[in-house]
Amino acid sequence: DGGITQSPKYLFRKEGQNVTLSCEQNLNHDAMYWYRQDPGQGLRLIYYSQIVNDFQKGDIAEGYSVSREKKESFPLTVTSAQKNPTAFYLCASNNVGVNTEAFFGQGTRLTVV
Amino acid sequence: GEDVEQSLFLSVREGDSSVINCTYTDSSSTYLYWYKQEPGAGLQLLTYIFSNMDMKQDQRLTVLLNKKDKHLSLRIADTQTGDSAIYFCAERFKGNTPLVFGKGTRLSVIA
Numbered sequence: 001d002g003g004i005t006q007s008p009k010y011l012f013r014k015e016g017q018n019v020t021l022s023c024e025q026n027l028n029h030d031a032m033y034w035y036r037q038d039p040g041q042g043l044r045l046i047y048y049s050q051i052v053n054d055f056q057k058g059d060i061a062e063g064y065s066v067s068r069e070k071k072e073s074f075p076l077t078v079t080s081a082q083k084n085p086t087a088f089y090l091c092a093s094n095n096v097g098v099n100t101e102a103f104f105g106q107g108t109r110l111t112v113v
Numbered sequence: 114g115e116d117v118e119q120s121l122f123l124s125v126r127e128g129d130s131s132v133i134n135c136t137y138t139d140s141s142s143t144y145l146y147w148y149k150q151e152p153g154a155g156l157q158l159l160t161y162i163f164s165n166m167d168m169k170q171d172q173r174l175t176v177l178l179n180k181k182d183k184h185l186s187l188r189i190a191d192t193q194t195g196d197s198a199i200y201f202c203a204e205r206f207k208g209n210t211p212l213v214f215g216k217g218t219r220l221s222v223i224a
Contacts, residue, residue, distance in 0.1 A: 006155075033211055033212075035214075040121065040216065041216060042201065042214050042215055042216035042217050043156075043201070043214040043217075045211050048211050058211065090155055090156065092156075092212075100144075100205070101146075101158050101161065102146075102158070102212055103158075104148075104155035104156040104157070105155050106154055106155045107153070107154065107155050109153075
């Protein structure tokens with residue numbers, strides 16, 4: 001059963017702590033993406049990766065870091081430098097080709113307490 | 114630059130048609146997409162249209178593309194309460210570039 005899985009669904013973090021959000025896909029997709037969603041803001045791109053061991057900053061990369069050591073995995077670390085980390089985080093992936101539908105995970109809701 | 118604009122809210126009565134509008138700025142977009150998001154969930158692709166098409170129909174969904182005005186619309190016929198969700202318009206320029214999303218239109222269906 002192919003898909004893209006994010007975990008955990010809910011995550012609580014104390015201020016000043018780093019936290020890592022998991023994103024795994026078994027669709028054999030080359031490209032993976034992290035978006036942040038805030039009410040009324042739509043989806044804003046944090047980081048993306050088009051190939052293993054390479055990634056690019058999106059529009060709001062400050063305070064976040066990623067790695068792409070394996071094709072299937074694209075974890076996102078929210079660091080203590082991120083000033084407003086409470087949000088809904090969405091991971092997506094797609095193939096590289098003519099029509100490249102992006103598949104989304106179910107999201108992780110991060111709350112800073 | 115890249116920018117996708119949508120109105121934020123739409124309310125319709127059950128059984129009526131819903132029309133959600135979107136404007137985009139980059140005429141080099143190759144594909145335009147409509148995604149649906151239910152509360153607390155990820156995004157689900159509803160339909161897409163290639164930039165050399167004017168219209169695409171898929172069951173209750175009709176997508177219209179006006180390239181001259183850079184305007185995209187999604188029409189949902191016979192809207193049901195289960196259609197209540199946030200609908201996102203998105204554009205892509207090439208196959209390996211990130212999707213650019215609008216802010217989403219929250220559709221409320223009144224029974």
